[in-house]
Amino acid sequence: MSKPTGDQAPLLQQPFLQHHFHSAAQQEASAKLGMWLFLAQELVFFGGIFLAYGAVRYFYPETMLSAHEHLSVPMGALNTAVLITSSLTMALAVHAAQRGALRALRRNLLLTVALAGAFLVVKYVEYAHKFHDGLLAGNYLTAHGMLDDDQGARLQQAFRLRASPEQVHFRFDARYPVTREALLRAFGAHKMPVRAITRADAALTVSEPQLAHARAFNGALDDPAVWGSQAGSNTFAVTFAGKPHIFFGLYFAMTALHGLHVLIGMLLLGWVWRRAGRGDFSRAYFTPVENVGLYWHLVDLIWIFLFPLLYLVR
Amino acid sequence: MTTAGSTTSASGAAPAPVGPPSAAAAAPPSYLAAQRGILSWLFTLDHKRIGVMYLVSVLTFFFIGGLLAVVLRLELMTAKGDLLSADVYNKLFTLHGAIMIFVFIIPSIPASLGNILLPLMIGAKDVAFPRLNLLSYWIYLVGSIFLLYSILAGAMDTGWTFYTPYSTQTGTAVISATLGVFILGFSSILTGLNFIVTIHKLRAPGLTWMRLPLFLWATYATAIIQVLATPVLAITLLLLVAERVLGIGIFDPAMGGDPVLYQHFFWFYSHPAVYIMILPAFGIISEIISVHSRKPIFGYRAIAFSSLAIALLSFLVWGHHMFVSGQSELAGMLFSFLTFTVAVPTAIKVFSWVATLYKGSIQLTTAMLYALVFLFTFTIGGLTGLFLGSLTTDIHLHDTYFVVAHFHYVMMGGTVVAFLGGLHHWWPKFTGRMFSERWGRLGAALVFIGFNGTFFPQFILGAQGMPRRYHSYNLVAPDQLPLFELLHRLSSLGSHVLTIAFLIMAGYLLHSLFLGQRAPANPWGGATLEWQTASPPPTQNFVDDPVCSHGPYDFSDDPPATSAAAG
Amino acid sequence: MSEHISKGAALDTNVAATAHAITPLRVYLGVFAALLALTGVTVGLSYADIGPGALYLALFVALIKAGLVVGYFMHLKQDARFHQLIFFRSGAVLVFMFAFTFIDLVSRPAIVAEQGTLVLGQEREQVAFEAELRQRLSAAKAAAQPTASPGPSAAAPAATPTSAALATAPVSDASPSPEAGATAPRPGGADAGTPAARSR
Structure with missing residues (x-):
C-alpha cells in the first residue's frame, strides 16, 4: 500500500470523497453500480405490472380493444415526444457535465424539469377528461360522462351507482x-x-352500503327529492360489455405509478440543479448528475412501453 | 460521527507514515464506547451500530412472534377450541407468520449479522452507502410499526400470504398490514443493493473473489435475490391494495380477475424469499464448521457457486406452492421438475460440510453444536421438501401439518439455528465479552430437544391428515382423535422446552454482556479478516488498512487458537 | 506479496471500463431523431390494420427504442460489463416471470372447463373451446342424466360486442333479462355471475 491511486488532486482537496472510499474513482464506480442495481429493481417492479397487463389482455382481448378507444392517441403521442425530448436534454446535461460546462449543465437540467412538468400537465388533462367521463378504475367506473349526447346536460343529471362489476344503475330525474x-x-x-x-323502475334493490357509497360519490346530486321519489322516476340498469373497469384500473395504476416516478424525477432533477448552482460539480465529480440521468432515462424507457400497450392496441 | 469521519480521511490521506501508525496513539475506542446516548445510535452511520440496532429489533420481534406461537400451541393442547375463538386464532397465526417472516427472519441474518460482519470480513471501513444503510433501518422500523399498527386496527386473518379473494373481502386490517410489508420490502432491497456494491467495490487489497469468506458468498447471492425479487412483492401488494380500495378486478374472480394470478405474483417473490432466509444461514454454517473443526472447508468453490446457483434457480420454482390451486397440469409438472433441481446445489453444500467435519479436530463449542443441530434438522427439512415438491404426494400433504413441520424444519431448524450459531460464534467479536460455554451448550441441547419435540410430531400429524390452520380438531377425524391429541400435546410440550431454552439463552447472554470475561481478538482461531481486529472493533474497523494474504480457511500459519472455554 | 497489494488495483480496473469516453453530440441528436421517427412509425402502424401481429410489431419497435435509450442515452453500450450483466439479468427475471405465468394461463382452460370454477377469457375462442369440452362431458353424463341444460349452445357465440356490434346490441325491457351473453355459460349455474373462489 504505497499511495492512493486515481485522481490527480490530493484526497483532502476532494470534499465529495467519503471517508470509507480510497479514491474518487472507487466512489464513483460504487455509486454507479448502486444505481444500476436500483434500475434493475425498478425494471422488475414495473415488469410486475406489465405482467398483470399481459394477463388481462390475454383474458379480455376484446375489452382491451374497445376500452382503449377512450384514450387519446394524440395526447399519448405528444407525451411520448415530450419525454423523449426530455431524455435528450438530460443526456445533454450529462454531456455538459462531462465537459465541465456548468452553465449548459444547469440550462439542460432546467429544460428537463420543464419538459417533465409538461408531461404531467398533459397527463393531468387526460386524467381530468377520464374523471369527467366517469371512466375510472374498478368500482368507480360509471361512464356517466358519455351521457351528454343529444339530450345534453339533462342526461347527465343522473344518479349513478355501480351495482356490479359490469352493471351501472342510472336513475334520472322524473321530470x-x-x-x-x-x-x-x-x-x-x-x-x-x-x-x-x-x-328497472321498481325492481332495483340497492344495498345500504352501495347506497352510502353512491351518495358519497354523487355529491351534489344526492338529493332525496330526486333519488327518493319512486313514482315516475326513470331507472335503468346498464350492462357494459367486457371488463372496462379492469382496463381503466390498469390504465390508472400503470400511468399513476409512472407519473409518480416522473414526479420523483422532477424532485431529483431540481436537487441536482441546485447542487450544480452551488458549485458542487466539476469535471472531476458529477456522479449525481449521471445517476439522476440514468433514473430519468429509465422513466422514459417505461413510457416507451406503456404508450403502445395502452394507447395503440389494435 | 463527523469527528470519526474526518480523522479517517486524514489518516487515509497521509500516505507517508505506513509503518508505525498506531504505535504513538493508544488503541482507538471500540465502536460501542465511541459515543454515548440514544441519538448516537439512532443517527449513526456506523454499519456495526446499525447492525446492532437490527439485531435488537429482530430479536424483539422474534420474541413477539414466539410468544404468539406459544399461545397457538397452548390452544392446540386440547382438541376443542377452548382457549381462543376461531377468529382470534386466525388472527394470531396470521400475525405469527407475518411477523416471523417479514420482520424477523428476512432481515435476521443479512441485516443484523451481515451488516456488522460484511465490512469487517472484507477489510473495509464501512458499507458502500452508509446513509442508505441507516435509511434502510429506518424504513424497516416504519414498516414494522405499520405491521404492528394492524394489530391495534383489528389485526388480519388472511394468513401471511394475503391470498385473494379473501384478502380483498375480509373486514380486517389488511391494508395497514400490506402497506407495512410493502415498506419492509424497500428496506430489504436497499440492504441487498448496498451489500452487492460493497462486496464488489470495497474489498481489501489481496482479497480476491476466491478468498472471499463463504458467508459473504452467501450474502452476495442473497442480495441478488433481494434486489431482483422483492420489487415483485411491492407491485403485488400495491395491486392488492388497489384491488381492495378501488375494485380493479385483476385478482378477484367476482370482478373478472384471477386469484391464481395473484398467487403467481405473490410466490414469484415469496419463493425466492425462502432463499433470502436460508442462504445466509448456509454461509454461517460454512464459517462455523470450518473454524471449529480447524480444517479448511471442503469444496470452497462448489459451496460458493452453489449459492449462486440456488439464487438463480430460486426464480424458477415458485409454482410448487400452487399445485392444488388450479394451476395447469403442464405448469405443475414444469415447476415440480425445476423444484427438484434446487436439491442439487443444496446437497452439494451439505455433503461439503460433512466432508469438512471428516477428520477435522472438532471442538464442541456452542457455535459448533448449533452447526451440528443445523445439519441434522435442515437435512430433515430439506428432504421432506421433496415430498412436497412432487405432484402426487403434495396433493395428500398440501395444507396439512406436514407442510407446517417442513417449513419450520427449514426456517427454524435451518435459519434460526444457524442464526443462533452465528450469534454465538461472533458474540465475542460484537460485544467483546465471552459467554458461558457451559450454559451455552445446555441451551443448544435444549433447543435441539425442544425443536424436534415441537415439530417432529407434526410430520406424523400431517401425514395422518391433520389440516393446518385449524383452531380445534375434535371434528376433523373422530377416529384419529386420540392420536391427534397425543401428537399435538407432544408438540406443545416441545414448545415449552424451546421456551425454556430461549430463556436460558437470554439469561447467559445478558449476563455475559455485563459480567462476561473480556474476549480476545480471535477466540476461536478464525482466519478471516474480522478476527484480525480488536473485539469489539473500533469505529473504523481496523487500525491499519488490512491486506489479505491468504484464503479464508487457511489455518496453517495462524497462531494456535486461544483457549475458548469460559468455565 | 501478490500484485494486488497496491491499493485498490483490482477495483480501479473496473473503473477504467466505465471511464467517460464523451459521446459526440451528433450521436445524441441522431438517437433523438431515431426515437421520434420510431414513435411516428408505431403510431402509424396502429392505424394500419395489420391484424394480431400488430402487438408484436409495436413491442418490437418499443424494444428498439428502449435499446437506443439504454445503449446511448444511458451509455450502457460502453459501460462496465457488470452493469450490462445486471441489466440483462433483470430482463431475464422478467422473461422467466412472463414465460412461466403464461405457460400456466395458456394451458389452464382444460381445468377451467372441467371444474367450471373460473370464468376467464370469455370473450374469445376459449369460450367455444370450453363449451365444446363441456358438451363432451355432458354427453358422457347424458346416459345417466337425460336432463342436459340447453344453455351452452345458446351462449356459445358469446357476445363480442365492439363498437360496430353496438347497433345489434340487444336491448331488453323485461326485468328477468334473457341475456345469456351477460354471464358466461357455466355448468354449475348456482352462482352464475360469480365464479367460485378457490383460494387456498
Missing part, C-alpha cells in the same frame, strides 16, 4: 323522461359498448 334508445345512442356515440340496458 326528464329518458328512453333506452337515448341511452343507447349516447353510449354508442362514445364507443362505449353496451351489452344490455334494462329499464
